[in-house]
Amino acid sequence: xxxxxxxxxxxxxxxxxxxxxxxxxxxxxxxxxxxxxxxxxxxxxxxxxxxxxxxxxxxxxxxxxxxxxxxxxxxxxxxxxxxxxxxxxxxxxxxxxxxxxxxxxxxxxxxxxxxxxxxxxxxxxxxxxxxxxxxxxxxxxxxxxxxxxxxxxxxxxxxxxxxxxxxxxxxxxxxxxxxxxxxxxxxxxxxxxxxxxxxxxxxxxxxxxxxxxxxxxxxxxxxxxxxxxxxxxxxxxxxxxxxxxxxxxxxxxxxxxxx
Numbered sequence: 001x002x003x004x005x006x007x008x009x010x011x012x013x014x015x016x017x018x019x020x021x022x023x024x025x026x027x028x029x030x031x032x033x034x035x036x037x038x039x040x041x042x043x044x045x046x047x048x049x050x051x052x053x054x055x056x057x058x059x060x061x062x063x064x065x066x067x068x069x070x071x072x073x074x075x076x077x078x079x080x081x082x083x084x085x086x087x088x089x090x091x092x093x094x095x096x097x098x099x100x101x102x103x104x105x106x107x108x109x110x111x112x113x114x115x116x117x118x119x120x121x122x123x124x125x126x127x128x129x130x131x132x133x134x135x136x137x138x139x140x141x142x143x144x145x146x147x148x149x150x151x152x153x154x155x156x157x158x159x160x161x162x163x164x165x166x167x168x169x170x171x172x173x174x175x176x177x178x179x180x181x182x183x184x185x186x187x188x189x190x191x192x193x194x195x196x197x198x199x200x201x202x203x204x205x206x207x208x209x210x211x212x213x214x215x216x217x218x219x220x221x222x223x224x225x226x227x228x229x230x231x232x233x234x235x236x237x238x239x240x241x242x243x244x245x246x247x248x249x250x251x252x253x254x255x256x257x258x259x
Contacts, residue, residue, distance in 0.1 A: 012064065015052075018049070019042060019049065019056075019057060020061070021068065022042040022046070023042065023061065023065075023068070023077070024068045024079060025045070026038055026042060026045070027078055031078070032073060032076040032079075033076055034076050034077070035057050035058040035061065036054045038077065039052055039054050039057050042057075061077055065077065067120065067121050068121075069122050071123075091131075091134045093175045094131075095117075095135065095168070095171075095172050095175075096172040096174075098127070098131070099117055100176060100177050102119060103116055103117040104215070105169070105183055105186055105211070105215075106182070106211055107185070107186065107189060107208045111189070112160075113165055113186040113189050113190060114158070114159070114160060114165075115158070115159045116138075116156055117131070118154060118156050119154070119155050120153065120154050124154075124155050125142055125143070125155045128140060128142065128155040128156065128157045132157050137159065137164040137167050137168065138157045138158060138164055138168070139157070139160060139164075140155075140156075140157055141155065141157075162193065165187075165190060169183040169186055179214070181210070182211050182214050182215065185207045185214075185239075188243045189204060192204060192246075197250050199249060199250050199253065200246070203246055206238040206241070209228060209238065210238045210239055213235050
């Protein structure tokens, strides 16, 4: 799924790649312009591009422009360079949007919480680098290849440690639109570290399944319900458990055990 989403430009024909590269070259040389003017410059560069129309180029730029560092500014297209400055008025709100759209929050089968953002191309590389610098946490991985035939590189900013995850999710949670429930589950899981009662172990299992459900419900929701032998109401109940009550009950059990 990630391969299809992040590497759509790998499926372009040679002509389409040539047109987009020509557009990038023209914008870099002549500056911002509309689609019609770009087409004229591409025709001037190579007469064999007569099959290119304004409509075709416009559609290509909308779908794949960012992969060739071309962005839209009002009615014109312009070349984006790696030196463009990324201004973040509210870095946590920006990070939350990035996390919702191109990131993940998960818990592995081994009960390890994880979060991260993924991007491609030069602009994606720039975003990940500056986000890492701005937030001051996370592990930065640049210029990765998903498969050997991929034309574009992938970049990741990932969060593994309790400190990094707590900082990321606590600050982005108020701004999250799609992954708030996953963030709550991971934060609760982090708060349960150091506890090992049966109650806590059961709660960890519920949190793992809750996050998996939220991440995969649209793809294989029914399959998960059958695997766990539960219905959607029970899954929803996992999210409604009060973390404070669980901690208090666990503390009470520990005190009784000590006595």
